[in-house]
Amino acid sequence: MRTTLTLRFAALAALLTAPAVAQTKWEPQKPIEIIVNAGAGGATDQLARTIQAVCLKHNLTKQPFIINIKPGAGGAEGMLEAKKASGDPHKLFIGNSGIYAIPLANKVPFNWRDLTPVAIVALDEFCLWVHGDTPYKTAKEFLDAVKAAGPNKMKMGGTAALREDQIITALIDDKAGTKFTYIPYKSGAEASVQLVGKHIDANVNNPSESISQWKAGQCRPLCIFSKERSEYKQKVAGDQSWNDVPTAKEAGYDIEYVMLRGMFLPGDVTADQTAYYVDLFKQVVSKPEWKEYLEKSALKSAFIAGKEFTDFLVKDEARHKEIMTKAGFVAQ
Amino acid sequence: MESFTYLWHGFQTALTPYNFGLMLLGITLGVLVGVLPGLGGPNGVAILLPLTYGMSLLPGGTTSAIILLSCIYWGALFGGAITSILFNIPGEAWSVATTFDGYPMAQQGRAGEALTAAFTGSFVGALFSVLLITFLAPVIANFALRFGPPAFFGVYFLTFASFSGTSRSPFSKTAAATLFGFILAAVGMDTVSGTLRLTFGFETMIGGFDFLVAVIGLFGLGEILLSMEEGLAFRGGKAKLDLAIVFKTWRDMFRHWKTLLQGCLIGAWMGVKPGGAIAASFMAYAVAKRTGKNPEEFGTGRIEGVIAPETAAHSAGASALLPMLTLGIPGSGTAAVLLGGLMMWGLQPGPTLFAEQKEFVWGLIASMYLSNVVGLIVVLATVPLFAALLRIPFAVIAPFIIVACVMGAYTVHNSMFDVWLMLIFGIIGYLCKKLDYPLAPLTLALILGDKMEDAFRQSLLGSRGSLLVFFSQPLEATLMIAGLILIAWPLVTGRRRKRIGGEGDR
Numbered sequence: 001m002r003t004t005l006t007l008r009f010a011a012l013a014a015l016l017t018a019p020a021v022a023q024t025k026w027e028p029q030k031p032i033e034i035i036v037n038a039g040a041g042g043a044t045d046q047l048a049r050t051i052q053a054v055c056l057k058h059n060l061t062k063q064p065f066i067i068n069i070k071p072g073a074g075g076a077e078g079m080l081e082a083k084k085a086s087g088d089p090h091k092l093f094i095g096n097s098g099i100y101a102i103p104l105a106n107k108v109p110f111n112w113r114d115l116t117p118v119a120i121v122a123l124d125e126f127c128l129w130v131h132g133d134t135p136y137k138t139a140k141e142f143l144d145a146v147k148a149a150g151p152n153k154m155k156m157g158g159t160a161a162l163r164e165d166q167i168i169t170a171l172i173d174d175k176a177g178t179k180f181t182y183i184p185y186k187s188g189a190e191a192s193v194q195l196v197g198k199h200i201d202a203n204v205n206n207p208s209e210s211i212s213q214w215k216a217g218q219c220r221p222l223c224i225f226s227k228e229r230s231e232y233k234q235k236v237a238g239d240q241s242w243n244d245v246p247t248a249k250e251a252g253y254d255i256e257y258v259m260l261r262g263m264f265l266p267g268d269v270t271a272d273q274t275a276y277y278v279d280l281f282k283q284v285v286s287k288p289e290w291k292e293y294l295e296k297s298a299l300k301s302a303f304i305a306g307k308e309f310t311d312f313l314v315k316d317e318a319r320h321k322e323i324m325t326k327a328g329f330v331a332q
Numbered sequence: 333m334e335s336f337t338y339l340w341h342g343f344q345t346a347l348t349p350y351n352f353g354l355m356l357l358g359i360t361l362g363v364l365v366g367v368l369p370g371l372g373g374p375n376g377v378a379i380l381l382p383l384t385y386g387m388s389l390l391p392g393g394t395t396s397a398i399i400l401l402s403c404i405y406w407g408a409l410f411g412g413a414i415t416s417i418l419f420n421i422p423g424e425a426w427s428v429a430t431t432f433d434g435y436p437m438a439q440q441g442r443a444g445e446a447l448t449a450a451f452t453g454s455f456v457g458a459l460f461s462v463l464l465i466t467f468l469a470p471v472i473a474n475f476a477l478r479f480g481p482p483a484f485f486g487v488y489f490l491t492f493a494s495f496s497g498t499s500r501s502p503f504s505k506t507a508a509a510t511l512f513g514f515i516l517a518a519v520g521m522d523t524v525s526g527t528l529r530l531t532f533g534f535e536t537m538i539g540g541f542d543f544l545v546a547v548i549g550l551f552g553l554g555e556i557l558l559s560m561e562e563g564l565a566f567r568g569g570k571a572k573l574d575l576a577i578v579f580k581t582w583r584d585m586f587r588h589w590k591t592l593l594q595g596c597l598i599g600a601w602m603g604v605k606p607g608g609a610i611a612a613s614f615m616a617y618a619v620a621k622r623t624g625k626n627p628e629e630f631g632t633g634r635i636e637g638v639i640a641p642e643t644a645a646h647s648a649g650a651s652a653l654l655p656m657l658t659l660g661i662p663g664s665g666t667a668a669v670l671l672g673g674l675m676m677w678g679l680q681p682g683p684t685l686f687a688e689q690k691e692f693v694w695g696l697i698a699s700m701y702l703s704n705v706v707g708l709i710v711v712l713a714t715v716p717l718f719a720a721l722l723r724i725p726f727a728v729i730a731p732f733i734i735v736a737c738v739m740g741a742y743t744v745h746n747s748m749f750d751v752w753l754m755l756i757f758g759i760i761g762y763l764c765k766k767l768d769y770p771l772a773p774l775t776l777a778l779i780l781g782d783k784m785e786d787a788f789r790q791s792l793l794g795s796r797g798s799l800l801v802f803f804s805q806p807l808e809a810t811l812m813i814a815g816l817i818l819i820a821w822p823l824v825t826g827r828r829r830k831r832i833g834g835e836g837d838r
Contacts, residue, residue, distance in 0.1 A: 039668060046675050049381075070745070072539030073521040073528065080535055106521075106528050109535065155794055161526025183481070183793050184524055186786070189660045196659075199480030199794075212660060212682020296680070331527070 026272040028063040028090055035093045037078025039071045039187060043124070043208060043297070044094050047261055050293045051121075054284050061280065063090075074098070074160050076108045083114045085266040089273040093264040096124070097164045100320040105162040107331045112317070115264040117309045118277045121285055123300035124259040125230065126168055126204045127221035127245060129214075131195055139223040139251035142202070143176040151179035157191040157200035160184050162329045165191075167320070168204045168225060168257050170327035175253045195219055207242060207298030223248045225257040232295050242298045258300060260316065262309065278305045338690050339466065342698030345395055352706075354400045355699070359707045362407015363714070366423050367414050368740065377404050377669040388677040395695040401673055402653075402696065403703045405666050406458070409649050410711045413450040413642055414718055418443060419733050421552035421740070425543055426609040426645035428775050429617040431551055433630060433637025443719040446638050448581040448712065453595060453639040455708040457647030460596035461603060462700045465654050469686065472651065473658040476604040481790035482801050484605065486811030488784035491611045492776065493815035494618040499770040500631065509769045513777025516541050517785070524789045536749045543779045544744045549754040550771050552737045554761020556730055577719075578712055584635060591620045591636045592643055599647025604655050609648035610779055614772075616644030622821075650700065657681050657693065 034051070038044040045067070052065040070078035075098040082093035099112045128139055136142035146154045156172075158165025161184040169182050183200060185191045188209030194200050195210075196218045203210075204225070213219045214237045223246050224230060230242035248255040263281055265274060284290055285303050294301050304312055324330050345351060361380070384397035412424035417434035430450060437446035464472060479487075492510075499506045519530045520540025531537040585592070595616045602612035620640035621630040630637050649666075656667045660681040674681055679689055686693050721729070741754035764771055795801035803809045 042672075045672050049672060049675070068746075072745075074523075074526065076521065076528075077539040080538070105526055108528070108538070152796060161522075161524060163526065166526070181793055181796070183790050184526065185790070186523060187661075193477065193659050193661055194480065197477035197480060212680050212684055216683035218683060292678075296678070329526075 026089070026270070026276050028061065028276075030090055031064050031066050032061065033066045033068050033091045035078045035082050035091060036067055036069050037071065037075040037081075037094070037098070039069070042187060042189075043206060044096065044261075045069065046208075046293075046297070047094060047122070050290065051281075051284055054287050054289050055280075057289060058283070058287060060283055073108075074102065074163070076102050076106065076110070079110045080108070082264065082266055083110055086114075087268040088266050089269045091266055092118070092277070093266070095260065095262045095264050097167075097259045097316075097320065100317045101163050101167070101324065101329075104321060104324050104330050112264070112313055114267050116267060116269050116274055117313060118263040118265055118274060119281045119305035120260050120262040120302050120309055120312065121281055122261040122294060123302045124206050124261055125298060125300055126164070126225045126257055126259070127207060127210070128172070128223050128225070128248075129192075129195060129203050129205055129210050129219045129221055130201065131198055132213075132217045132219050133198075134220075136220075136222065139246075139248065139253065142222055143172070143178055143253070146178045146180065146201075147176065152181045154178075154180055154202070155183055155200040156180035157183050157185055157194050157203045158205075159186070159188045159191060162324070164257070164259055165204050166329070167323055167327070168255070170323065170329075171225075171255045171257065172204075172253070174326075175255050192219070208296070211236065211298065221245045223251045223253075225255055226300065227256055227258075230298055231301070232298055234295070260312070261299070262304075262313075281305075335690070335694060338694035339698055341691070342395075342695040343702070345695050346399060346699045346702050351396055351399050351699075354396055355403050355703050355706050356710070358400045358403025359407040359410075359703065359710045362404040362409075362707075363411035363414075363711060364407075365404065366408040366411020368423070368736070368743075377401055377408075377666055377673075380404060381669065381673050384673060384677075394677050394679070394692055395699075397673070397677060398670075398692070398696050399699040399703070401670055402699055403707070405649075405670060406700075406703050406707045407710075408666060409458075409646055410451060410454055410707055412645075413454070413638075414447065415552075415736075417446045417450060417638070418718060418721060419552060419736075420555040421733070421737065422547050425547070425779050426613040426641070426648070428547055428551070428610075428772075428779075429613040429641035430638055430645075432617065432641075432772065433632070433634050435555070436631065436633035437635070437638065438722060440633050441722075442633065443722050444577040444715050445581045445584075445635065447715045447718060448578045449585060449635050449638045450642040451708060451711045451715075452582065452585060453592060453643035454646035455704055456592055457596050457599050457643035457645070458650040458700070458704045461600045461647045461650035462697065462704070464600055464651065465700075466697060469654060469658070472604055472654055473683075476655045476659060476661075478807055479605050481787045481794065482805070482808045483811065484787035485784060485791055485802065486808045486815070487602070487605065487611065488780050488787060490811050490815040490818070491615045491618075491780065492784075493818040494615050494622070495773060495776060496819050498618050498621050498627070498630070499773060500628070501768050501770045505767075505769045506773055509764065509771070509774040510777045513774040514781045514785075516546065516778045517781025523782075523786050524793070536747075539745070540782075541753065541778065542744050542750065543775070545741050545750045545754050546757050546778055547775055548737050548740050549757025550761035550764070550775065552733065552740075553754065553758025554765060554771075556733055556737075557758060557762040558765055559726060560730070575712075575716065578715060581635075585639065588636050588639055590623075591639050594619055594623070595640045595643025596647045599644035599649075600651045602644070603648030603651030608652055609645045612644040612648040613641035614776055616640040622818075653696075653700075657685050657696075658683055 034048045036045050036048050048067050055061050070081050085091040102108055103110050130136050130142055156169045166182050169180050173179055188205045191203045192205055192210045192213055195203050196213055210219055225248050229247055232242040235241050384400055387393045388397040412427040413430050415421045415423050416427040416430040417438050420431050420435040422428045422431055434446045520538055522529050528538055598616045599612045602608040617640050620636045621627050624636055652667050655661045656671050671681060738751055741750045744750055791801050802812050
């Protein structure tokens with residue numbers, strides 16, 4: 001029922017969209033489905049909807065997009081759905097660090113090599129957040145206080161268990177000599193509200209998950225876990241911009257973590273089909289609406305395709321394996 | 333009062349012919365979405381979301397877009413009750429409690445009455461919460477912040493506690509059904525440990541059991557199987573078809589103002605936290621039953637049994653929009669998709685939304701008032717039509733209901749596996765009814781079980797294993813103690829009833 005309805009709307013939308021795309025060898029023949037393996041309204045969903053909106057506005061595709069929300073099993077359901085669609089060039093999957101972390105932690109029969117990497121369209125950042133009422137101005141002040149309080153006295157909240165938030169927490173514990181009690185929640189929005197309600201002492205949310213609370217003075221970023229500071233200098237909260245947030249390295253902790261936001265096709269698609277999407281996303285990321293979206297969510301702009309993308313995945317996967325093994329997160 | 337200027341402006345915007353037309357369209361689509369089991373509010377809104385993007389680009393279009401979407405939301409809330417009452421198939425999780433008395437009412441030829449009570453209760457509940465949002469938004473938003481894991485556990489505990497002892501089945505069977513529900517809820521990815529449980533290595537099991545698939549089978553198909561066994565009886569021929577039934581029911585409802593008020597309060601309170609509407613509908617039903625004059629008549633077609641859950645669900649549905657706007661946490665699946673819509677149109681929900689986007693926020697609130705009035709009129713007009721469905725002989729309608737169950741189960745995740753699951757749940761539902769295992773606690777445990785477990789374990793992680801965390805703060809302690817009293821209550825009254833009526837097991 002949903003499919004037929006969706007198709008009907010899709011057909012309607014297709015009629016309304018004037019075809020004006022540069023000719024390539026292969027083009028989608030039917031609506032393109034984007035598998036979102038996280039909750040509706042979350043960061044991955046927003047990314048999918050922005051792609052949909054940019055393509056619609058600039059007539060980049062002749063075929064409309066359908067967003068298929070598959071949030072089950074912490075993202076594993078969507079990953080397996082993408083794997084099963086082998087050979088179907090009308091399905092796209094949005095991958096994040098879960099593509100390595102979930103199989104490592106759970107022995108889910110999935111490997112990103114089952115899919116065809118298309119392109120990284122953005123990189124997501126992570127910040128260390130504390131409540132706005134706390135006196136800590138720097139990461140060092142806060143982490144020293146955590147250390148002084150003793151092991152398991154301070155609570156770190158985050159999205160899901162054995163995933164990026166807990167991995168970053170493990171990295172902090174390792175480098176700063178702290179020992180947080182990690183409390184997993186269903187989403188970053190939940191972790192953000194739990195911090196504002198003072199039920200946890202800190203979280204490592206993505207900028208977009210806490211920006212509104214920062215603006216309202218309810219929480220404060222102490223550092224960003226990226227190689228260099230954010231590129232956005234527009235004032236966000238008071239006289240502070242994302243660019244004013246120091247990196248963890250500047251704060252004295254050698255911790256670096258960014259998460260890919262990458263587009264994948266299922267396995268067994270032709271080079272022509274992959275090339276079509278690489279070209280499509282190249283166009284998407286060049287549009288002003290995309291840049292606006294990146295700035296609003298404080299995502300790091302990036303476009304990595306082809307061999308570079310594969311190299312990135314191999315390296316990133318090895319790093320996850322190393323950190324997760326050390327932290328004891330890998331399934332035996 | 334600056335905000336009232338905006339609200340007034342919002343009313344003017346919402347009442348332009350174009351927006352009013354969208355409102356009618358949205359409600360009708362929403363009712364349709366709510367009626368089809370499995371399609372559900374979240375999917376319905378998600379399908380139409382892309383269309384609204386084009387709308388939102390026009391001047392003033394964001395408001396029109398949200399009016400359309402929120403009307404689909406209201407329509408789905410209204411529509412969810414229809415199949416619950418007519419065919420015992422809950423369209424949404426919060427309509428499960430509506431089936432308890434709504435379906436028996438329909439069986440007795442009082443479908444029109446039940447539908448009117450459900451719709452009117454919904455309307456009153458929503459209106460109550462919208463009024464609260466209008467006047468007390470900042471207070472309520474701050475209240476939501478006080479809920480940490482122990483308080484969440486307290487709320488779920490209270491929901492279960494208020495429901496315990498309301499079942500007419502023997503305690504041992506109720507306990508068995510509840511535990512079976514908890515086991516089903518535990519299947520799949522565990523939030524707290526991040527690992528898979530009870531999947532037995534099957535890939536299809538990793539997503540766990542969707543409660544919609546389960547309730548379509550347990551209630552809808554189970555009921556059909558039971559009816560078939562009893563013979564293909566010609567039922568519901570007495571259903572009255574005129575609109576006079578609406579006014580008669582309204583007169584009756586005045587007598588149940590207490591149930592209405594309870595529903596409003598429970599709904600508004602529960603709605604501000606995630607998963608609110610479901611817990612609210614169950615809790616309101618249980619409270620209505622416990623405080624009602626003849627508790628043992630509940631489940632046999634009492635009108636309060638329809639009013640209470642519907643009022644609470646809608647009241648919660650409306651107040652759920654508040655944490656969505658001010659905290660960015662959706663109170664329901666449909667609210668989550670609405671949230672995605674807001675973000676797509678470039679609005680950032682959070683504490684600053686009310687200050688930065690006054691026009692939009694008050695436009696939305698104005699549309700909530702108007703769309704509920706429009707919604708009530710639209711759905712009430714359809715009461716005779718839906719009640720007439722029951723005039724169709726069972727032998728004719730039963731295959732259609734089975735088809736609806738199958739389609740519904742398939743649409744939840746577009747998965748054939750879910751259809752098989754639904755069929756299995758249908759057989760389980762049939763067996764439970766034959767053997768007098770109550771389905772309500774099973775469903776409640778399936779729907780709230782994993783949330784309750786998460787809250788419990790998150791609390792214990794924070795307290796490093798100390799159970800005292802549930803009694804350390806006034807809010808948590810009140811919830812827990814109230815729950816414990818409710819659990820202890822039937823042990824006292826139940827024993828007395830057993831002595832008098834000999835209704836117990838053995």
